[in-house]
Structure formats: structure tokens, C-alpha cells
Amino acid sequence: MPFTAADFGFDLSNREIATLIYLGLLLAAVLLWKKGRPNALKVVRAFFAPKIAPVWLLMSLYVAACVWLLAWLDLWEWANLKSTLLWWLTVGFAGVFEAQQLKDKPNMLRKLVRDAFTLSAVVLFIAELVSFPLWVELLMLPSLTFLTLLIAVAERQTDEPGVALTMKLLRGVQILAGLTILGFSYWLVANRVNEFWSLSTLRDFGQPLLLWLMFIPFIFLLAVYMTYEEAFKHLQIRPKQTSIVRYARWRALLAFGWNIDGVKRLVRDIQTRDITEKEGIKEAIQEIKQLLKVEKNPPTVSQAEGWSPHAARLFLLEYDLATDDYHRTQWDWFAHIPSVKLNEKVLADRFSYYLSGNERAVTRLRLALNGSNQNDTNEAQRAFDERAVTLLAKAFDAERAATIYAGAQTDEPEELEIDGIQVSLNRTDWGDAHSGGYVRNLIVKHPKHQEIH
Known part of the structure; x- marks a missing residue:
């Protein structure tokens, strides 16, 4: 019996055909454009560079081993070949970049597992289960792509007048398009349940999920390898x-x-x-x-000693200002988060948060705002005030925080003393009033703190 393309899952939907048409046109345009060909070759060479090509090969062999195991367990068959290849080309290769993020944020491992079981996975699967007529897909794909690009550009221009209203309109159109696609998909599935819901469909849904769960250990081990390579390369x-x-x-x-x-x-x-x-x-x-x-299991730190390092590093967690681990340096014990943007502007104002003290307790807290006069200084001041009051509420108590902050503003630049703890505000300006900037500090110093000179 001769095999057909459908036996390997290559009975393409209209959406897949439209995608292939546009990818083919894009590739042809790049190859026919004289200036584009050299850049395309550079991308290909970079993709297969000696340092990264073995990673792609290892990843591909790992995916092949996972597929073999699923087939041995009767959870994969040749009809799943197309979806498996698409998964390999998209999720598999993107997973290598997930390893880079995991290297920088180890806690992302839980998120990777959790994302596989979200409702969005089911919604996306049903949306992809059916497609519109080919002419609709050919019109819809570039339109949605262009809409997404417009939103991405608008998000970078939030300080321009009228952008907020434009963003609301664009997002409204995007939501309407998404609901239309989902509504059409659910209507077709609901009216043709027997056709769509079969053992083959269930396998199509479960196979990418199983592959992803099996792929996570590879991402994690790759992140470990990358951590060792990058970390010790700096020492060399x-x-x-x-x-x-x-x-x-x-x-x-x-x-x-x-x-x-x-x-x-x-x-x-x-x-x-x-x-x-x-x-x-x-x-x-x-x-x-x-x-x-x-x-x-952090030890309890009394008020007479200072603040618990393990609590203090999370004092401003709600503003994404959680510091790194509290550790020893050549001079004292220290932790910090050096730069968190206030908004999505390219040259946004930035907040920093620093802890210092001794092995057992933090004895000095510092909140810093590195601002630019070209940005909205009122917005920056409101943000600084909000974070400063929150920090004082954690360092003292919520009832007195606002009063203490008002007193520190009145006494600035002199120090205000509360329960033996010194609270001070200061500001350093640089440049001119138009193109310059400033650094604004709130410092909370415990009497146990010893300055290092």
C-alpha cells in the first residue's frame, strides 16, 4: 500500500498553506535583493557557527530520542510527523534561548512547567484546529502581523501625545480579531464534534505537551552548562x-x-x-x-541589631526591587539590585536598592532614583515617594511611615532621628536643567551601622 503525505500528517490546513506562501515570498525577496543576500548568509553562518551548531545537533538528537520513547509507548505515530517537525523548528530551537533566560533567572523552571498546563494551551490548540478559507487566511495573516508590529512600536512611544488613545484602539482591534477567530473555531468544533474529537486529535494535542515536559530537563542542563562556561570565562x-x-x-x-x-x-x-x-x-x-x-531557615534578628537580611532584600518586592543574595565583600556584607526601569521608555528613569551591614543583620538601607530632566520629573517624584514610604513602613511600621517621610523631607538634607535610627534624604544634580539629571537618595541607617572608609 503506497504512503501518502496525509499518512505523515502533511495534509496542510489553509492557515499552514498561507504561512508557507508568505514565508516563500519573504525568502524569495531576500534572495533577490542584492543587499539582502549577504545579510541572509551572515545569519545562516551565525546560526551554524562552530560554538552553537553542536547545541542544535544535541537538541535535535534529544528530541529524536524523546519521539522514539513516545513511539515505543504508543503515544506517537507517523501521522504526528508534521506537528513534531513544526514543534522541533519552533519550540525546540526557541528552547535553547529559554536556557539563556533560565541561566539568569533559575526560578523560571517552575514557570516553564506551569505554562504547559495553562488554559491558553487548550485555547490555542482549538484555535489552530480549524482554519478559514484560503483567501481569508491570505488576507488575515499579514493584517494581524502588521497590527502586532504597530502595537509593538506604539508601546515604545508612550510619551508621545495621542499614543495612549491609539494603543487602546489597536488593542481593541486585536482583541476583536482574536475573539472572531476563536468564536469561529469553537462554532465549527461544536457543530462537528465527532469529526474533530478523535484519538488522533487527542494525540495531536497531547504530543506537544509531552514533548515539552520531556524537553525541560534538556533546557535546564543546557542552562547549567552555559552558566559554568560564561561564569568561568570571566575569570580566565x-x-x-x-x-x-x-x-x-x-x-x-x-x-x-x-x-x-x-x-x-x-x-x-x-x-x-x-x-x-x-x-x-x-x-x-x-x-x-x-x-x-x-x-x-533564616534566624530571627532583633530590632536592636538591625533588620533581617532575608526580609530586607524583599522590602520592595512589589516594585520589582528585590535584591540579590546578601553576601560578604572585601569590606562589609552587601546586597543590591542596581537598575530597574520606571517605565518602558528607552531612556527611562531607574531605581536602585542597596543593603549593607554585618553578617547577621542589615544596618543600612538605601533607595536611589537616577532621573533625567528630560523625563516627567513629577511622575518620577511620585514613584520615589511611593517606594520611600513603603520602605519606611517595613523599616519602622506602617502607622508612622508617612509621618517619618514628611519629617525627613522637612529636615533635608539634615538627618532625622527616630528610635535612634537616622533617616535622611539627599539629591545630587548634574548637567543643566534641560539635558541633565539627578540622583535622589533615601538612606535609613541603624545605630549599629559602621561606615567603611
Whole structure:
């Protein structure tokens, strides 16, 4: 019996045909454009660069192994080949970039698992289950793409007059288009339940989900590998530490394994504390492992000592100003988050939050606003006031926070003392009134704090 394209799942829908037509036109345009051909070749060469090509190969072999396992469990058949190839070309390759994000934000692993089970996965599947006539798909695809690009551009121009109203209109059109597509899809599915809901359809829905769940360990291990490579590469360019890089890498691997956070802390400590001997690396590893244990069950810190580091780093969490881990430097104990944008403007004002003190307690809190006179200074001041009152509510109590902040503003730049704790505001200006800027600080200093000179 001869095989047909449908036996391998290649009975293309009108939406897939329209997508292939536009991709073919785009490819032809790039190849026919003299200036575009060299750039296209550069992209291809970069994609298959010696450092990244093995990653694509390894990822492809891993996906093939996952498919073989699903087939062995009777959860995959040749009719799923098309959807599997599409998954490999889209989700599989995008997963490599997820590893980069996971390297920077280890907590994203839970989100990756959770996203696979969201309602949106079901909604998207049903929306893709049916398609419009080909002529409609040919008109709809570029229109929706253009609409999405308009919204993306408008989001970068929020400070321009009239953009807010335009954004509301564009998003309204986008929502209407989405509801129309979903409504049409659900209506067709509801009226032809027996045709759409079959064992084959269920397999089409479950197979990408199973592949994604099986692919997450690969993303995680790739993130671990990338963390080791990137972290210790920075040490190799530091003359003093070149001789201990290999030793530090193996000690980190034995001590932390796939604990990305532990590895990054070790490399940071080696750099900031200028560790150049093997004994110093051993001590740093022991200290990090001890701190990781303490963070799981933080000790109670009395008001007479200062503030708990594990609580203080989250004082401004609601404003995305949670600091990194509280750690030892050459001078004192420290944690910070150096730059969080106030809005989506290209040159937006930025907030920073710093902690310092001793091993047991934070004794100094600092909130900083790095502002530009070209931005809305009233908006920036309101945002600073809001965060400052929140910080004071955590450092003292909610009842007195507003009063303390008002007193600090009255006494500025002198220090206001409350329960022995000094609260001060200051501002440093630079440049001129038009193109310059300023740094605004709120500092809360405990009597136990010792200044490092």
C-alpha cells in the first residue's frame, strides 16, 4: 500500500498553506535583493557557527530520542510527523534561548512547567484546529502581523501625545480579531464534534505537551552548562585568577552540581574578594553552602541589631526591587539590585536598592532614583515617594511611615532621628536643567551601622 503525505500528517490546513506562501515570498525577496543576500548568509553562518551548531545537533538528537520513547509507548505515530517537525523548528530551537533566560533567572523552571498546563494551551490548540478559507487566511495573516508590529512600536512611544488613545484602539482591534477567530473555531468544533474529537486529535494535542515536559530537563542542563562556561570565562581574562580557573570549576561542580545560583555566587565572590588561592576558593564554597542553608531557615534578628537580611532584600518586592543574595565583600556584607526601569521608555528613569551591614543583620538601607530632566520629573517624584514610604513602613511600621517621610523631607538634607535610627534624604544634580539629571537618595541607617572608609 503506497504512503501518502496525509499518512505523515502533511495534509496542510489553509492557515499552514498561507504561512508557507508568505514565508516563500519573504525568502524569495531576500534572495533577490542584492543587499539582502549577504545579510541572509551572515545569519545562516551565525546560526551554524562552530560554538552553537553542536547545541542544535544535541537538541535535535534529544528530541529524536524523546519521539522514539513516545513511539515505543504508543503515544506517537507517523501521522504526528508534521506537528513534531513544526514543534522541533519552533519550540525546540526557541528552547535553547529559554536556557539563556533560565541561566539568569533559575526560578523560571517552575514557570516553564506551569505554562504547559495553562488554559491558553487548550485555547490555542482549538484555535489552530480549524482554519478559514484560503483567501481569508491570505488576507488575515499579514493584517494581524502588521497590527502586532504597530502595537509593538506604539508601546515604545508612550510619551508621545495621542499614543495612549491609539494603543487602546489597536488593542481593541486585536482583541476583536482574536475573539472572531476563536468564536469561529469553537462554532465549527461544536457543530462537528465527532469529526474533530478523535484519538488522533487527542494525540495531536497531547504530543506537544509531552514533548515539552520531556524537553525541560534538556533546557535546564543546557542552562547549567552555559552558566559554568560564561561564569568561568570571566575569570580566565583576569591575570591573577587564571591559574585557579580549572580548580575553581571542578570544585564548583563537586560542591554545587547543577545549582546555578551557587556557581554564580562563587564566581562573583572570587572576583569581588580578589581570591587568588585554592584555600580561598574552599573557604568561599563553604561559606556559600552555609548561607544557602541559612536562607532556607533564616534566624530571627532583633530590632536592636538591625533588620533581617532575608526580609530586607524583599522590602520592595512589589516594585520589582528585590535584591540579590546578601553576601560578604572585601569590606562589609552587601546586597543590591542596581537598575530597574520606571517605565518602558528607552531612556527611562531607574531605581536602585542597596543593603549593607554585618553578617547577621542589615544596618543600612538605601533607595536611589537616577532621573533625567528630560523625563516627567513629577511622575518620577511620585514613584520615589511611593517606594520611600513603603520602605519606611517595613523599616519602622506602617502607622508612622508617612509621618517619618514628611519629617525627613522637612529636615533635608539634615538627618532625622527616630528610635535612634537616622533617616535622611539627599539629591545630587548634574548637567543643566534641560539635558541633565539627578540622583535622589533615601538612606535609613541603624545605630549599629559602621561606615567603611
